[in-house]
Every structure is written in C-alpha cells, then in structure tokens.
Amino acid sequence: MEDQKYRDEDDLPEKLEGFKNKYAEFDLNDQGEIDLMGLKRMMEKLGVPKTHLELKKMIVEVTGGSSSNTINYRDFVKMMLGKRSAVLKLVLIFEDKANGSPCKPEGPPPKRDIASLP
16 A cells, blocks of 8 residues: 555554455455455354345445445455444454454363352
C-alpha cells in the first residue's frame, strides 16, 4: 500500500500478509474478488450467518457503493486498515481474537476437595 496514511501503520507487512491469506481463503472462484457466496461462506464459518440482503449491504459498506456484488482485495485491505468500523471488519477482528486465546483452559478440571468448596 503506497498510500501515505498507511505508511505509519505498525507491522504493515505482517498485517498485509494476514489480510492476503484471509482474503484468499474466501475467494472461492480464484478471480481476485469475494463474491456474495464467498462472503456468505465466510460469515457462516465465523458463526454469524447472514441473509442475502444483509450480505449485499455489507458489500456496499465495504466497497463504498462502488460495487454491490463483489469485494476486491484493495477494498478489503482499505476496510481492514481504515478507521471506519465495517461489520465485516469487526467480525474478522473478533474471530482473530477468539482464535488467539482459548476461552476455557484445556485439560481436565483441577481436583477439589470438600474443604475448598464455598
């Protein structure tokens, strides 16, 4: 990203690589664009299924109204680096945080005796 406002972004190369991998995962037809079905699959995988109308609204929100059918990589990166809180951005950030730290400890629960109970 040659845009001046993104040059101050911390660890930009690492972020761009992560965005590229996330984008490629949902570019179902390998045409360089996430279409309605790719977005639908993404939201279902994230556990937030949406209707077709909601998905179209999300695409318009991300593209700024320039497209109602697909999200290109440039719009995707602008959304992820931008200050605006698009629904898709919030869901993806939430998924990354959820995947980064387990919600509950792994393994068997600790042993307790009668004296430790309240």
